[in-house]
Amino acid sequence: MSIDISQFHQTFFEESLEGLDIMESGLLSLDCGTVDTETINAIFRAAHSIKGGSATFGFTQVAEFTHAMETLLDEMREGKRQVTQESVEVLLRAVDCLREMIAAQRDGGSMDEQLAAQVQGEMEALLGKTGGDDPIDVSGNTSGTPAEADKACRTWLIDFRPHPDLLQTGNDPALLFRELATMGDLEVEVDDAALPPFPEFDAEQCHLKWRLKLTTTAGEDAIREIFEWVEDVCDLEITALSPSPPADAGPHEIRTDPPGQEPPFEGPGEGPGKAQRPPAAKKPRPTESGSIRVSIDKIDHLINMVGELVITQSMMGNLDGGFEDFDINRLEQLREGLALLERNTRELQESVMRIRMLPISFVFSRFPRMVHDLSQKLGKKINLVLSGEQTELDKTVMEKIGDPLVHLIRNAIDHGIEPPEQRIAAGKPETGTVHLNAYHKGGNIVIEINDDGAGFNKEKILAKARERGLVEKDAQLSDDRIYDLIFQPGFSTADTVSDVSGRGVGMDVVRRNIRELGGNIEISSREGEGTTFTIRLPLTLAILDGQLVRIGSETFIVPLVSIVESLQIRAENVNSIAGRTEVYKLRDEYIPVLRTHDIFQVEGGPAHIEDGLLVVIEGDGHKAGLLVDDLLGQQQVVIKSLETNFQRVCGISGATILGDGTVALILDVEGLVQLSRRPADEGPGPRQRAVA
């Protein structure tokens, strides 16, 4: 009877990837030359966990690879090795490589073996041993590795008496021994005296004891560390013997496996691997699982809320005692109960939403590495400053904002920050600064990317735009309009196309992604001083404040944030252009009027335009007026996707369920504004119908 260990694989992958992130950020913060023990220890621990886990799960390739990293780190930790730029670079490459390996294992794909071999080679070169003896690939046999003990070798006697439930905790003595064997000359004696007669034998219990003799240069601490994982489930005694190892063979070689014992002593690196690798390969996981790590605090808070809700419910239940003698006091109680219920519901909703919120550091944490690599590649000196990493953001928003941010930062570094000599010539500090900041403002989260580089060259942008025919030859554009040009598809002002940026693919995608999230992006720039991109995003995608409006017989919801104002229509302010497009004179501007009844094919509608109300909406930087029959009320609505069971619908961004259980559609403000700005003859079906 064996436990299906593959069910823990996902957890291992997640933990390993987290460990790699820790290693990466640790490596980046290492200052060459100085030894920050704390950081190196953190990196070392992460590497050690990955190694331990991968060996347990039979990912021998990962384990071997990590072992080399670990050795390197260990030497740094003990101060035997200088932390050089070179070694940090190699380790960073190793982290990348390892990440790829783990991803390959997870997705059942393959990875670039050559790259792995190359990086491993680099590490071994650093370690000063290029020989092919793979330390972890040591047989469980007692013969051990060729003795490399010419230094101060000591022999340790290790009395290892596991508790019977050792195996149940997922530990495998064979792995421990294999690990010990890498440290030096290992002799293992097994004591099977406690082995019960076969009928009583329980394969999941550990009945064996071991005495190990280890001749090694390592100290007691290093040995204890190997047993770190099993400390709680064994009795361990480590005593030092005389430096000369007495060599008497034990009564049992380690290979004398007791019958029925789980086979821990199979060939090196083959036992666990054989059992687990095939299922992992069979089940490719092409997409990342949608799991989320939630702090206990949030869960506790949620449980509290549910508790209160239950109390309120039972309080309301008590009121039910016979309505025939209903008196006014009860009405009061009922009202109180309802108020309580309302509060509970809102708080519950808030705490549930908070579960989806993660600190933005999840996104920010990848940037130090990226900036490090880019600055090396481009020969620029860049200091990345992060602030507001604890700002919380909805997980869905977070997943989608990562790529746009990467793009903006790459741009800032490639185009924004000048090469050092140019900076010095311009009287700026040699090192450029890119500042990434996040904070809450109103119902939005604001992310700023600021660089102190060259700023936008307006003339150059304009010239390019004219060249491409995007603007008229002699048109005068405001700064905003000029900056807006860089979001045009295919627009790039870079003189040379590098593999970092300059192909003009991207800024339009960046803006589209941000808009899909219901946010917007603004630019402010001063030539010679730098550029700031400001991204505004809604905190969450799942709930919005809505204005309920009546259009004909139907109720629709307009996102409150998009409404500029609502007004009564004065007939004299309504004009038409070419007899088709209606515009409304709102103070000193003309805004297009959308006849929503026609767009949404709703029966009814005001007979005269002045009977209706005009809801002025703004999306995409432009305004439009929605002609509605009535404003009904405001409420928070939970957004439900129409696409789950249906299709995307033009002019509709989603649906929600109103208090009476009916469905109401949420208007897509951006889409409607775009519709209003489209020439009538290019409009989609419904609009043609509307103007016909």
Next chain:
Amino acid sequence: MSDAAELVELDINKDSDSDTSQFLTFILGSEEYGVDILQVQEIKGWDRVTPIPNTPDYIKGVINLRGAIVPIIDLRQRFNLESISYDATTVVIVLKVPAEDKERTIGIVVDAVSDVYNISASDMKPPPDFGDIDIDFVKGLATVSGKMVIILNIDRLLNESIMPDMDSRSE
């Protein structure tokens, strides 16, 4: 509606061979149609829907099915049959339909739910080739106690009903 539900429950207990499947049948006009009973999520009465603008007429709108937004398709209108007015006995069959990478929940409006039959694959005859496009949605014809039952390829019918022209409309 409750009668229909009872019926379903009773007949489900009938033992069936491995190659026979159970089909829930419903009435449209004078015709009897069948769908695989494993795809039926529930049967409910007609309730007010919220119309969706710019969709074909046979898409009546969406309803709130315990928090999920579920589209409702009128099968009479879909098949270009004469439409009848809805009343308290009008029935909506809620079906689960596999789409490319997910599962859609869609309701269909029918005249009435009829019966549950065990029909083996060998009893199912291929539909004759009328050259009519709607015939694509017929999986086969089966005869149950002298009556013809049209077994629908409901996955295809509903997925294609939702898709047509929608892409060109939405962009």
